[in-house]
Amino acid sequence: MSRSKTRAYHHGDLREALVASGRKLLEEKGVRGFTLRECARRADVSHAAPAHHFASMDELLAELVRRGFEELVAAMAAEAGRAGAEPAARLVGLGVGYMAFAAANSVLFQLMYSQEAVRLEAKAADGAAEAVRSLLADEVEEALGHASGEVRQRMTDFAWATMHGFITLVLEGGIGGRDSSRALKTRGLAALAAMAETVVRSGSPR
Amino acid sequence: MSRSKTRAYHHGDLREALVASGRKLLEEKGVRGFTLRECARRADVSHAAPAHHFASMDELLAELVRRGFEELVAAMAAEAGRAGAEPAARLVGLGVGYMAFAAANSVLFQLMYSQEAVRLEAKAADGAAEAVRSLLADEVEEALGHASGEVRQRMTDFAWATMHGFITLVLEGGIGGRDSSRALKTRGLAALAAMAETVVRSGSPR
DNA sequence: ACCTGAACACCGTTCAAGT
DNA sequence: ACCTGAACACCGTTCAAGT
Numbered sequence: 001m002s003r004s005k006t007r008a009y010h011h012g013d014l015r016e017a018l019v020a021s022g023r024k025l026l027e028e029k030g031v032r033g034f035t036l037r038e039c040a041r042r043a044d045v046s047h048a049a050p051a052h053h054f055a056s057m058d059e060l061l062a063e064l065v066r067r068g069f070e071e072l073v074a075a076m077a078a079e080a081g082r083a084g085a086e087p088a089a090r091l092v093g094l095g096v097g098y099m100a101f102a103a104a105n106s107v108l109f110q111l112m113y114s115q116e117a118v119r120l121e122a123k124a125a126d127g128a129a130e131a132v133r134s135l136l137a138d139e140v141e142e143a144l145g146h147a148s149g150e151v152r153q154r155m156t157d158f159a160w161a162t163m164h165g166f167i168t169l170v171l172e173g174g175i176g177g178r179d180s181s182r183a184l185k186t187r188g189l190a191a192l193a194a195m196a197e198t199v200v201r202s203g204s205p206r
Numbered sequence: 207m208s209r210s211k212t213r214a215y216h217h218g219d220l221r222e223a224l225v226a227s228g229r230k231l232l233e234e235k236g237v238r239g240f241t242l243r244e245c246a247r248r249a250d251v252s253h254a255a256p257a258h259h260f261a262s263m264d265e266l267l268a269e270l271v272r273r274g275f276e277e278l279v280a281a282m283a284a285e286a287g288r289a290g291a292e293p294a295a296r297l298v299g300l301g302v303g304y305m306a307f308a309a310a311n312s313v314l315f316q317l318m319y320s321q322e323a324v325r326l327e328a329k330a331a332d333g334a335a336e337a338v339r340s341l342l343a344d345e346v347e348e349a350l351g352h353a354s355g356e357v358r359q360r361m362t363d364f365a366w367a368t369m370h371g372f373i374t375l376v377l378e379g380g381i382g383g384r385d386s387s388r389a390l391k392t393r394g395l396a397a398l399a400a401m402a403e404t405v406v407r408s409g410s411p412r
Numbered sequence: 413a414c415c416t417g418a419a420c421a422c423c424g425t426t427c428a429a430g431t
Numbered sequence: 432a433c434c435t436g437a438a439c440a441c442c443g444t445t446c447a448a449g450t
Contacts, residue, residue, distance in 0.1 A: 014433085030322055031238065037423065046435050048426080053433095057424065110320055113378045115312060116236055129380045154396045157372060157381055161397055165371025166363060172319045174335045175363055190360045191367055198404045220414085242443065252416050254445085259414095263443065 015053040017043040019067070022060055027107050031116065036060065061111065062120040068108045069128035075101040076135055087143035088196040094139060095163040095192040098132075102167040110171070113164070136160050143196070144203035155199045162195040221259040223249040225273070228266055233313045237322065242266065267317065268326040274314045275334035281307040282341055293349035294402040300345060301369040301398040304338075308373040316377070319370070342366050349402070350409035361405045368401040 021042035026034050036057040037047045054060040076097035083093030102109040111117055112129075121128070137156045144152060166188055169175040176184045227248035232240050242263040243253045260266040282303035289299030308315040317323055318335075327334070343362045350358060372394055375381040382390045 012433095030325065031320075032322055035423070036425095047424085048436075049434055051425070106321060113374060113380070114237075114316055114320070115377060116238055118379055119236065129378075133380065154393065154400070157375075157393055158368070158397050158400050160375060160380070161369075161371030162364070162367050163371070164375055165367030165369070168319060168374060169363075169366060169370055171321060172335075173324055174319070174339065174366070187360065187363055191364050194360070194364050194404055194408070198400055202400070218414095241441090243441085253443085254417075255415055257444070 014043060014045060014049060018050055018053060018060060019063060023064055023108065026064065026111070027105065030107055031111055031114070034061070058120050061116075064108060065112050065117050065120060066128055068105065068112045069131065071105075072098065072101045072109075072112070073131045073135060076132070080135075080139065087139060088200050091136075091139050091143055091159060091196045091199060092189070092192045094136060095159075095195070096189075098163045099167040099170075099188055102171065106171050110168075113168075133160065140199055143199050147203055151202060155202055159195055159199055162191055166191045220249060220251060220255060224256055224259060224266060225269060229270055229314065232270065232317070233311065236313055237317055237320070240267070264326050267322075270314060271318050271323050271326060272334055274311065274318045275337065277311075278304065278307045278315075278318070279337045279341060282338070286341075286345065293345060294406050297342075297345050297349055297365060297402045297405060298395070298398045300342060301365075301401070302395075304369045305373040305376075305394055308377065312377050316374075319374075339366065346405055349405050353409055357408060361408055365401055365405055368397060372397045 018039050022034075022039045025038055025042065029035075029038075036050055039060070040047045040050050043049075050060065054063070076094045079097030079100070080090045080093040083089045083096075133156065136159050137152065140155045140159055141147075141152055144155060147155075166175065170184060170188070176187060179187070224245050228240075228245045231244055231248065235241075235244075242256055245266070246253045246256050249255075256266065260269070282300045285299040285303030285306070286296045287299075289295040289302075339362065342365050343358065346361045346365055347353075347358055350361060353361075372381065376390060376394070382393060385393070
């Protein structure tokens with residue numbers, strides 16, 4: 001006769017409740033407006049309760065960042081799968097997944113790629129961003145055929161920079177300030193296509 | 207017999223003193239560690255004094271962002287000038303200036319391109335980021351020769367995204383975590399070169 | 413005109429005390 | 432084991448009062 005299977009009422013799974021309320025709060029208020037006391041309030045516990053699950057506010061933020069990277073990697077892999085077998089198309093797919101995650105979780109995404117995150121990740125998920133790079137590196141390698149390690153590294157840098165830069169500039173308003181979201185998608189795809197073309201071309205020099 | 211020509215001792219130019227201490231504090235403590243009371247302390251005034259020059263903390267941050275964009279544009283223009291007349295080289299030069307500013311002012315740079323800045327800039331410098339784009343757009347146009355407005359727009363997006371993405375990922379640690387700064391510069395130049403080549407090529411299709 | 417000191421409503425973190 | 436309430440040292444912002 002419990003409300004939920006896990007007998008978690010208000011407490012019982014407070015850690016998870018804080019992660020959930022924290023994530024929503026972050027998107028609503030931005031990094032600077034994020035507050036541990038408000039997280040606790042939304043989870044219906046006292047302001048001192050979170051300390052029993054996270055040693056500090058930074059540890060909660062670090063957990064959000066860690067989960068964000070997991071979801072980002074999953075979103076990229078899913079889109080690449082949908083794109084088929086062609087390396088160039090798969091590379092574009094990785095970019096589409098990347099941008100879609102960023103657009104849907106813009107504040108978290110920015111936190112993940114901010115220097116604040118570097119301070120957090122000293123104690124947190126170090127290999128988190130690595131997974132993104134290796135996903136890209138593998139696909140770049142496919143697109144290049146056999147190429148030197150240096151070329152592979154540079155094209156991975158280039159591919160990552162293109163998708164990251166584009167969506168960041170969109171979120172901040174530098175690109176497409178008053179475009180429809182449909183028009184923005186087209187512009188994003190164009191940037192990804194130019195990127196993929198450059199990568200493929202650098203693998204088979206004329 | 208005044209110490210400085212403007213008889214500004216501790217007060218007298220408090221506004222400027224706050225901008226200066228604020229900028230240093232921002233780099234030292236990060237966006238989340240930035241505090242108006244600490245700015246006041248470093249300027250040797252009471253915590254209530256800043257209110258007479260900035261209506262709120264956000265207005266001081268907005269001023270820092272505004273000045274940041276001015277410097278960024280100047281740094282880009284200076285490097286492009288040094289690069290000579292060749293459009294591709296000038297485009298790389300704009301990127302070099304962009305990245306150099308970002309590396310030297312990493313926290314401010316991130317604030318300038320964060321969604322926090324969007325909230326600030328509602329009341330502040332709206333045309334600030336525009337100047338960066340138009341600098342890029344002009345140079346892309348030179349590189350393309352005559353091309354449709356759509357192609358120009360897309361190549362400007364692409365050029366901006368490449369430089370912005372690369373330096374952001376470097377600052378966050380995603381690219382070149384343990385590379386020397388010399389090696390990083392080489393990698394950055396490689397990304398810019400790939401970008402410039404793609405832009406030029408899209409202007410003269412085969 | 414410009415600055416201060418006290419006040420207010422917040423915040424993160426700690427810790428004895430409760431269940 | 433988990434949570435609370437009070438306490439501490441901060442914070443942004445306001446405002447009467449001083450010069």
